[in-house]
Amino acid sequence: MESLPTEVLECIFSFLPQDSLDSCFQVCDRWAEVIDKMLKKTMWNPWSANNPTAEAMLIFRHTAGSKFESAEHIAEMRNKISKLTPSERTKNPFKNRTLIINMKNTKDFTALHQGLPEMIKEFGGHVHHLLYYVNHLVPQSVENMWLIFNNMKNIRSVTFYSLQMDVVMEWVNRWDMSTFPTLPHFSELGFLGGITFQYIEVLANVYGPQIQKLSLRFVTANGDKFDRIVGKFPNLNFLKVFELDPREFYRRCLKHIPIRHLSISIGRERKELDENQFNLIDIMETLRPFFSEEFEILTLFGNLKSKCEDCSCNFDGFQASPGSPKSLKEVAIPLSLLGTHEFWELLLNVSNLRKLMLMETEDNFKNKVLGKEELQNLCEPIWRRLSSDLQTISIRSREFNKIFGRCFPVIFTCHRPRPQIEL
């Protein structure tokens, strides 16, 4: 077992239920390290916090007990700690080393933030992943942001959401950035909603070079600021952007960074980004000049429209654009684009495509089980036209889960039909 490489251990652990994973965590240092890395990779995705995906389902299950929404949650934690022996009281109280500071209502949130500084000062060193909600009606939630960087020396990922720019900047301008501590493990940063670019810039000035994953949503900035900011994240290899105009954003940022994984989500919650103004061709045209050898994964969410008026495209006469991104290995794309001109234009020249996911956007299959025959019918044109390296197509739909009271994705998988047996 000691000789098994990390990826094989990850494969074994991926089958384990949570209880057994907890046991394995204690077996030896190496196993603990592999599990920690694996959980980080599979569970902690800031984007999932607001969008139900398989990852969100995992977060929901695994972070129970790590979410703090009121002073009572701190009191509960203190109560449990008080039952431990004095030497045990400094141990990690956060499940999977994850802390979520969330708001249910202003009153509870205010009370939570009154007790938060003491808790973070005492236990902040145990937090690896933080999701931090800020609300301008609770000024302490803004003030306490300072605590994160000064008391969480082992932090790996931080996601802020619902920042109100004016209030935040008032506080941020008072910070002395020269005193920000070194955080050697800090590599993932996310901003979900109402973010000012000034704030991102403040953090980028200090931690930009070590950030590898960046997620942005509802960012307010003009084009010049994009240029200024993006150059401050020279080692970024994963970029997730949603509810932004991707054409403008990528035109400005991709020339700076050789992104490996690009994820774009459009037109879900932001009315002014009229979904009809985006189509795959426009986006790909924008991205095309920046495709590099490193660009391997493209994920497109949202109701992208086709420019084709008659999208039963005559495939036989269709020529793939020579500029298609050949380095792509994994693509996730809205199901609504299946069979359109844009769909083939994107995929026909991708010679190394290994994974394709079609994501349902219009609830065609919600709460429905897709049968084998139905799946094969959907995928049949793709099997015929795309390289045999592509062996599996996934179709992502959604299903309401009564236990959790919300929708979670269901993924149906279709394999390339078996070839005729050679006699």
Next chain:
Amino acid sequence: MALVRVISSDGAAFLVSQRLAKRSGKLKTEIETFRKSSDNSEAQPEIRIVTIRAEILRLVLQWLQQHQNDPVLPANQNEQDGRGDAEMGQSQWDRDFLAPMDLGIVMELILAANHLEVKGLLDITCKLVESKITGRTVDEIRTAFKLKSDFKGNEEEQTRLENRWCVEN
């Protein structure tokens, strides 16, 4: 039928069809590399696997033979599709195939499947190991897999306490 000679670390040679061998990602690459570098298109490739002994290589080839008409699974299938491939792909034949093996052989088979890039075999062997972990205590897992705790001093106690807290939650 085009053949390829696959030689184990202890020198045993297995003559298999190239079609079958190409179901291993590693062997497929080796065959294609041989073709590109060889002037004689009829020449029979010979591939030496220095890390896998004959007994294990025979098991891998036996599994490939049985599953020669299955779709080839991408190497990182589980990452986005979630779990379940191993369970879905495990047949009665697979269960009978794995049943007589002791843990040492299973470990060698996992390493071989990983090295030769045989995703289906890797999945079912990993699933088998998983079944030997699930439901066991930390000490039982250590005994079963002959592992020693390498935590220093009170680190183990600390981890145990951290875990106790998690379980209580």
